[in-house]
Amino acid sequence: MAAAVSAITERIPPPAHGEAHVWLAWTERFAATEILDYCRTLLAQDELEKWRRFHFERDRQLYLVAHAMVRQVLAAYLAIAPERLQFVANRYGRPELVREPGMPDLRFNLSHAPGLAALVVTRSADCGIDVEARRELGDLAAMAGQVLTAAERDYLWRLPDTERNWAFLKLWTLKEAYIKAVGKGLSLALHEFGFALGADISIRFQTGSADAAGEWQFAQRFPGPDHVLALALRSGDGPTCVYREWAPQRRGGSA
Numbered sequence: 001m002a003a004a005v006s007a008i009t010e011r012i013p014p015p016a017h018g019e020a021h022v023w024l025a026w027t028e029r030f031a032a033t034e035i036l037d038y039c040r041t042l043l044a045q046d047e048l049e050k051w052r053r054f055h056f057e058r059d060r061q062l063y064l065v066a067h068a069m070v071r072q073v074l075a076a077y078l079a080i081a082p083e084r085l086q087f088v089a090n091r092y093g094r095p096e097l098v099r100e101p102g103m104p105d106l107r108f109n110l111s112h113a114p115g116l117a118a119l120v121v122t123r124s125a126d127c128g129i130d131v132e133a134r135r136e137l138g139d140l141a142a143m144a145g146q147v148l149t150a151a152e153r154d155y156l157w158r159l160p161d162t163e164r165n166w167a168f169l170k171l172w173t174l175k176e177a178y179i180k181a182v183g184k185g186l187s188l189a190l191h192e193f194g195f196a197l198g199a200d201i202s203i204r205f206q207t208g209s210a211d212a213a214g215e216w217q218f219a220q221r222f223p224g225p226d227h228v229l230a231l232a233l234r235s236g237d238g239p240t241c242v243y244r245e246w247a248p249q250r251r252g253g254s255a
Contacts, residue, residue, distance in 0.1 A: 180232070
C-alpha cells in the first residue's frame, strides 16, 4: 500500500490584529510523487488548467506547491475544506478570499521565486509579500533608472560592483511588496516611492502621493543564502511576524 500524505489537519488560530503569519515552502522538499499528487488534490479546476499550461516542470512544480499552500493554510485557519475556498480578483488582478457569513476577514498575498514560495496572511490588514532569488540582472544601470528613486540610485552606486545586484533585489522586493499590498500592481510607478535600508526600513514618497508613510511597516528577511523576502503591512504599530514552513510529509503505509 502506498504511503499517505498529510499536512496541516488541525485548525490554526488566525493571526491577531497587527500580526503577520508568513509561510514558506521550499520546492526541493516536494519531489516525491505522492506529495505532488496530494498538492494537486487541493487545487481548483481552473488552477489545475493553468498548472498544465506551464512548459517547464520546475515552473509547474512551483505553481503547484504555491497554490496548494494557499488553499491548505487558509483552510486550516478557517476550519473548512480547501475546496470550499473561493477567490475573486480586483481590477488589477490581486486575488482576495470570498468571505462566507461569519468568516474572519483574512487577507493574504503570495509570491514565489525559483526554489521558494512565500505566503503572508493577516487579519484585515493590507499586506504584500515578495521573494526573489539571487541572479545576475544584466543592464543594472538601465533597470535602476526605470524603477529606483534618485536616493536609491545614489545608494546603489556607492556600493562595490559585486554587491549591487543583491542590493537592487533587496530594494525591488520592498517595492513589489508595497505595490502588492495596496492592490494596484504595476499601475503604480516604482520610481515614485523609495526605501531607506537599515535596521528600520522606511518608505519615502515623492510629492503628490496620497499615501502616508506612517501607515506602513516593512520587514525583510533572508530565508536562505540565495533568497531575499520583503513584507509590507499597513499597520502603524509595526508588523509582528511569525514565520512557519509548509511541508506535507509522507506518513504510514508500506510497500
